[in-house]
Amino acid sequence: MTDAALLHTILCGSALFSHLLTGGTHSVEAYTHMKDSVHLISTQLQDPENEISDATLVSVAHLANFECISGNYDNWKLHIKGLHKMVMIRGDIETLDEDLRNKIIIADISGCVATLSRPHFTLTSSKKALTPNFPDLSEGFYNLAETCSFEMNLVTILEEIQHLSFLLIQTPLDIPAITTAITTLQHRLLIYHHTGYTRIPLVQELYCIAALLYLITISTSNQIFGPVGIFPHGNSTNIVLIQRLKALLDSRGLELEGRNTFVLWVLFQAGIAVGQYHDRTCFVGGLMEVTRGMGIGSWKEVERELKRYIWPEVVCGIEGMKLWDEVVNLREVDR
DSSP states (O other), X not given: OOOHHHXXXXXXXXXXXXXXXXXXXXXXXXXXXXXXXXXXXXXXXXXXXXXXXXXXXXXXXXXXXXXXHXXXXXXXXXXXXHHHHHHHHHSOGGGSOHHHHHHHHHHHHHHHHHHTOOOSSOOSGGGSOXXXXXXXXXXXXXXXXXXXXXXXXXXXXHHHHHHHHHHTTSSSOOHHHHHHHHHHHHHHHHHHHHHTTTTOOHHHHHXXXXXXXXXXXXXXXXXXXXXXXXXXXXXXXXXXXXXXXXHHHHHOOGGGTTOHXXXXXXXXXXXXXXXXXXXXXXXXXXXXXXXXXXXXXXXXXXXHHHTTSOOOIIXXXXXXXXXXXXXXXXXXXXX
């Protein structure tokens, strides 16, 4: 490897991931390599005779990703804005090598999901169907789309998320197809949410946020991608999404009346995404309230309702049962 900045970036990532996997919160080694990489990149860019190389773009994309994982979103944004300028100088993101393009898009999308912001890069592929033949919508989402008059754009996203869920149960797993689907769908959901932020009805926005959380659950699934996942996430990744979802649920708009099964699905997606090692008391309490109102008392009954929407056992089953156990325990205390 001849690019010193890229070498320091790779060493930074190695130190950061090793630290995260052992439960650490701050890696001095990772910070040192990151600082060295930033210094070298700045020096390269100040020389007008130096062209912006693929190695420089990869380095900045990785640095942005590492800042996102560490929860430093201001630094992530600085890297992404700089990366966007460099890509525009090179031409356009669609002209780059596919592997390089994917690295840049992942760095952008990861931070945009965490901050619920509009993606900085436009994807031509994001406007194309992931598959020409969509499966029929599940009963729950079909009824939701019909009764809430979902726009065709959102119906298409529903269909493609259902197709992604179908890919998760195939043998062998098509990891490249799953990865592309996750990235593309995150991009589409963020664009949809940002474009109509001031006018999206409650149910549609709840679906957007819950779907983004569901995609995070898939992308960090050990069963699908191993212990690191395709988009390693720090502890702060879900905070903005969770806060927004809580605000929507607390509004208790008339649009949610009679939609207990949908709210059940949303609460399970949120509770699973938060994880059992973080505070998910509000979601456990919400599930207790909703399931009591529905007259549900067993996991089998809960699972039957969830499968009316999207509920792939491989990524949701075990974590869903753990979450239900917490609901049962709370019910016992609340008697």
